[in-house]
Amino acid sequence: MTARDGRSFDTEMDKLDRWAEDRRDSLKAELADMDEALKEAKKQARFAPTLPEKLERQRAARKLEERREEAWHAYDEASRDIDRQKDALLDEIGRRLEQRVEQTPLFTMRWRLT
Amino acid sequence: MITDFHAKYFAYEITKRCSSGSVEKLTAVLADAQVDLNPHQIEAALFAFRSPFSKGAILADEVGLGKTIEAGLLLAQNWAERKRRMLVIVPANLRKQWTQELADKFYLPCAILEARSFNAAVRAGNLNPFQQDAIIVCSYQFARSKEPYLRQTGWDLIVIDEAHRLRNVYKSSSKIALAIKQAVAPFPKVLLTATPLQNSLLELYGLVSIIDEFAFGDLKSYRARFVRPNRADDFAELKARLRPICKRTLRRQVLEYVKYTNRHALVEEFEPSPDEQRLYDLVSDYLQRPHLYALPASQRQLVTLILRKLLASSTYAISGTLEGLANRLEATEAAASPATAPATAPAATLEDDLAADWEDIDELADEWDGDSASEAPAEDEAVRLTPEQLAELRREKELLREFCALAKSITTNSKGEALLKALRRGFEVAAEAQRSQGGATLQQKAVIFTESRRTQDYLFRLLEQTEFAGKVMLFNGTNNAPLAKSIYQGWLQQHAGTDRISGSPSADMRAALVEHFRDHAAIFIATEAAAEGINLQFCNLVVNYDLPWNPQRVEQRIGRCHRYGQKFDVVVVNFLNKKNAADVRVYQLLDEKFRLFDGVFGASDEVLGAVESGVDFEKRIAGIYQQCRTTEQIQFEFDQLQLDLEAQISSGQRDAREKLLDNFDQEVVEKVRIESHAMLDRFNDQLWRLTRHVLADHASFTDDGFGFMLHTNPFPGETINPGPYRMAKGVEDANTYRVGHPLAQRVLARARELEPEPAEVVCDYAGSGKNIAILEPLRGRSGWLACAHVSMSALESEDQLVFAGVSDDGEAMDQAQCRRLFDLPAEAGGAAPSARRRGGGARPYVDGQPSDSAHRDDRPRRPLVRH
Numbered sequence A: 001m002t003a004r005d006g007r008s009f010d011t012e013m014d015k016l017d018r019w020a021e022d023r024r025d026s027l028k029a030e031l032a033d034m035d036e037a038l039k040e041a042k043k044q045a046r047f048a049p050t051l052p053e054k055l056e057r058q059r060a061a062r063k064l065e066e067r068r069e070e071a072w073h074a075y076d077e078a079s080r081d082i083d084r085q086k087d088a089l090l091d092e093i094g095r096r097l098e099q100r101v102e103q104t105p106l107f108t109m110r111w112r113l114t
Numbered sequence B: 001m002i003t004d005f006h007a008k009y010f011a012y013e014i015t016k017r018c019s020s021g022s023v024e025k026l027t028a029v030l031a032d033a034q035v036d037l038n039p040h041q042i043e044a045a046l047f048a049f050r051s052p053f054s055k056g057a058i059l060a061d062e063v064g065l066g067k068t069i070e071a072g073l074l075l076a077q078n079w080a081e082r083k084r085r086m087l088v089i090v091p092a093n094l095r096k097q098w099t100q101e102l103a104d105k106f107y108l109p110c111a112i113l114e115a116r117s118f119n120a121a122v123r124a125g126n127l128n129p130f131q132q133d134a135i136i137v138c139s140y141q142f143a144r145s146k147e148p149y150l151r152q153t154g155w156d157l158i159v160i161d162e163a164h165r166l167r168n169v170y171k172s173s174s175k176i177a178l179a180i181k182q183a184v185a186p187f188p189k190v191l192l193t194a195t196p197l198q199n200s201l202l203e204l205y206g207l208v209s210i211i212d213e214f215a216f217g218d219l220k221s222y223r224a225r226f227v228r229p230n231r232a233d234d235f236a237e238l239k240a241r242l243r244p245i246c247k248r249t250l251r252r253q254v255l256e257y258v259k260y261t262n263r264h265a266l267v268e269e270f271e272p273s274p275d276e277q278r279l280y281d282l283v284s285d286y287l288q289r290p291h292l293y294a295l296p297a298s299q300r301q302l303v304t305l306i307l308r309k310l311l312a313s314s315t316y317a318i319s320g321t322l323e324g325l326a327n328r329l330e331a332t333e334a335a336a337s338p339a340t341a342p343a344t345a346p347a348a349t350l351e352d353d354l355a356a357d358w359e360d361i362d363e364l365a366d367e368w369d370g371d372s373a374s375e376a377p378a379e380d381e382a383v384r385l386t387p388e389q390l391a392e393l394r395r396e397k398e399l400l401r402e403f404c405a406l407a408k409s410i411t412t413n414s415k416g417e418a419l420l421k422a423l424r425r426g427f428e429v430a431a432e433a434q435r436s437q438g439g440a441t442l443q444q445k446a447v448i449f450t451e452s453r454r455t456q457d458y459l460f461r462l463l464e465q466t467e468f469a470g471k472v473m474l475f476n477g478t479n480n481a482p483l484a485k486s487i488y489q490g491w492l493q494q495h496a497g498t499d500r501i502s503g504s505p506s507a508d509m510r511a512a513l514v515e516h517f518r519d520h521a522a523i524f525i526a527t528e529a530a531a532e533g534i535n536l537q538f539c540n541l542v543v544n545y546d547l548p549w550n551p552q553r554v555e556q557r558i559g560r561c562h563r564y565g566q567k568f569d570v571v572v573v574n575f576l577n578k579k580n581a582a583d584v585r586v587y588q589l590l591d592e593k594f595r596l597f598d599g600v601f602g603a604s605d606e607v608l609g610a611v612e613s614g615v616d617f618e619k620r621i622a623g624i625y626q627q628c629r630t631t632e633q634i635q636f637e638f639d640q641l642q643l644d645l646e647a648q649i650s651s652g653q654r655d656a657r658e659k660l661l662d663n664f665d666q667e668v669v670e671k672v673r674i675e676s677h678a679m680l681d682r683f684n685d686q687l688w689r690l691t692r693h694v695l696a697d698h699a700s701f702t703d704d705g706f707g708f709m710l711h712t713n714p715f716p717g718e719t720i721n722p723g724p725y726r727m728a729k730g731v732e733d734a735n736t737y738r739v740g741h742p743l744a745q746r747v748l749a750r751a752r753e754l755e756p757e758p759a760e761v762v763c764d765y766a767g768s769g770k771n772i773a774i775l776e777p778l779r780g781r782s783g784w785l786a787c788a789h790v791s792m793s794a795l796e797s798e799d800q801l802v803f804a805g806v807s808d809d810g811e812a813m814d815q816a817q818c819r820r821l822f823d824l825p826a827e828a829g830g831a832a833p834s835a836r837r838r839g840g841g842a843r844p845y846v847d848g849q850p851s852d853s854a855h856r857d858d859r860p861r862r863p864l865v866r867h
Helices: A002-046 A051-097 B004-015 B023-032 B039-048 B067-080 B092-106 B115-123 B140-145 B147-151 B175-184 B201-211 B219-226 B232-242 B274-288 B297-313 B315-336 B350-357 B361-369 B387-409 B414-436 B453-464 B482-494 B505-519 B551-561 B581-593 B605-610 B614-627 B631-650 B654-661 B666-694 B742-753 B773-778 B815-821 B833-839 B851-858
Strands: A100-113 B056-059 B086-090 B110-112 B135-139 B157-160 B189-192 B263-270 B446-450 B472-475 B523-527 B541-544 B570-577 B699-702 B707-710 B760-763 B782-793 B797-807 B826-828
Touching: A002 A051, A002 B219, A100 B004, B004 B666, B004 B742, B004 B782, B004 B797, B023 B039, B023 B067, B023 B666, B039 B056, B039 B067, B039 B666, B056 B067, B056 B201, B067 B086, B067 B092, B067 B157, B067 B189, B086 B092, B086 B140, B086 B175, B092 B110, B092 B135, B092 B140, B092 B551, B135 B140, B140 B147, B140 B175, B147 B175, B157 B175, B175 B201, B189 B201, B201 B219, B201 B232, B219 B232, B263 B414, B274 B297, B274 B315, B274 B387, B274 B614, B297 B315, B297 B350, B297 B361, B297 B614, B315 B350, B315 B387, B315 B453, B350 B361, B350 B453, B414 B446, B414 B453, B414 B541, B414 B570, B446 B453, B446 B551, B453 B472, B453 B523, B472 B482, B472 B505, B482 B505, B541 B551, B551 B570, B570 B581, B581 B614, B581 B631, B614 B631, B666 B742, B773 B815, B782 B815, B797 B815
Parallel strands: A100 B760, B056 B189, B086 B135, B086 B157, B110 B135, B157 B189, B263 B570, B446 B523, B446 B541, B472 B523, B541 B570
Antiparallel strands: A100 B782, B699 B707, B760 B826, B782 B797
């Protein structure tokens, strides 16, 4: 019984690990995209033809920067969220692993084989 | 012969809880099932909840491998464990079939929930009708509309059939799919589909996310990595992630367990008479008018479709309906006309009117409505009509009367005449199939499908004048003809006192009629709605008198006969009106593109799966009929439809599907086959021996056929059917004795309660005729044996029966030896040893050692437990 439960447990943990990996990958991809956009926005600002336009573009770049900052936080939060999920699963499994055994004697008899 | 010890032990064995990975877990359900289960089905059912963490599975076998049975096993297992909150979500036209199969094969009570039964239950005081002591079966649309009720029911298991309808759930536009996904999210579930992916690997993501949100991170990372897996290891990774969730078996992998037969098509062409053609053109033109008083705008599409189908069905079908429409207009006219006193509004709604002829209307409306919540049919006829409008209405009424008169004047239908020819041809080919496939006696049987009640009556009258007179019978939603009633009465008499009579008159009527067809009649004229879910595998000729446009419905019809248990090739007869360009094209699509009428499996998964729902296809065809006036237009539109269809079919990801989901393991399946056979034999043997023991004083047993009859009531004070009973599958002349039967349950409970005094049991090895190697060394010896029931609960609960045994000469017996000892016939060998000691009688000695001196203290000893 325990061997089989052990295997199921491994499968489940592996699944969560891969899930976490997936989530991190896509969060990172999102951050990379934003970095790219920010770089581009700053470049645009640098080459602005007029001052008002430069101001405008700088503001846009700042906004992007803020959004990126927020995304970092979100990423951080999500990472922690993933860890919490795993903890919760571990707790759940720990709880369910508590093994209880009950025993009831049914009968006792003498036998003779002919 | 056995003793109380045996009975008690067997009862505990039979009722013990097992771990979910083992074949043993399903043994009781397998023993109960009224169908021989194939090993791949057992394996699939075990697969779904093999891991105690499992949230469910996608069972994606090819068509024809019995996915319903796999799900039925799971439902039955839960039911046996007293987990009673179970839901089956299916397309509306499969609801009856599901309830019938679950009842017939697994003795599971089901309730179909739809607006009507739901409201009735609420009125009766059940505020959440999803909570009943039965398995709930409902349509996708209904599940969606009652989402809050679904959420607040603590489901033990949800089965979703034809789950490819949900495969676009990853798109935010799939409203129904998303709603269902969210409503069922917290519960264990099983998705059934033969086409888990059709157009894109994203669909697989969608389906898997319904089962388990944690199998893949999110859509974004899935898309980046798996949608076009370039690298071999990405592909391997995807496959590995799917492995614990998705199981697929192909037909070619199980050919040795399942036998398949072929399907052939026969086309009977006919030409309408000039009068028939005139009627067709007139009504068709009428239906194409932009505004009609007879057809309320809200139901225009649906009613138009039905009128067209009735028009194609028979002149009798259309004339009755036209008359109804004219009468309704008359009533409206009377109500609106200021001259007369306000007349009573038409009592019945248009839908009720149509439903009298077209039984399927509720279901069709359910399917066609889809997203719009079913609005109350507003009787807005009270709207005041201008005098001009009133005049128009009057003209429309007159027109309808003219059509009706014309239809009534046509008594000979060209298609009806063609039917006789088609039947004779069909019987010939069907008989040929039976002969070539080794049929012992020829069965001349045909089922004729029509969608209209009036057409059904017409066909009955028609065939009664031919050589088939006296062998024709009707099957429809009401079954109130005198013939049906007398068949029913006869059936009731024949089966009086047995479990065959369910007590539900409509279900019993259906069973009686199907049995009558099997044993006596030759031609079974069925309306499509009524025939849903019945099994006619003893008949191999299917006649589509009128043909549905929805390919899935056609497949359903043919599937009544071309199904598990059919021994011969099935012949499908269709009619084709050569004068009607659109009819010809529809037939061509169904035949050539969907391949409904030929081949081993009829419509292939690829193609049926390509149209997410056959209703959309049906709607599109209805649109073409409605808009096109010239043959050129018709041809153009159908070419267009065909192109679209081909695009859908060819982009099918057949390759990916095969490679990704193929995790079939011949060895595993073979092992399951052997294990399940052994388990079943043992299980049935124990149940039978225990029953004989417990009922010994109350029943007379027949040794040959595992039958018995009660002569006294073994459970005084309770109502027990005296029988006869027989333990076997497919029993017709007696009650089926099986572990789930109430009598067996009582017998088991009594055996569990036995408290046999310690006694000597003499096991007869020599006389058993059995050869059990591990018992050989114990022959001629004696000893002590104790049995305990051990229940363990960790991730799940499991019971085991543990023995401790020792021979009088001090040799310990192992578990297998103790267990096998109970396989032998035995009898109580006189008084208990303790009594015997006191009485000074002869005690068994082995090798000169008195048994009690060495082991007296062992007798009450607690068995050692190891696990």
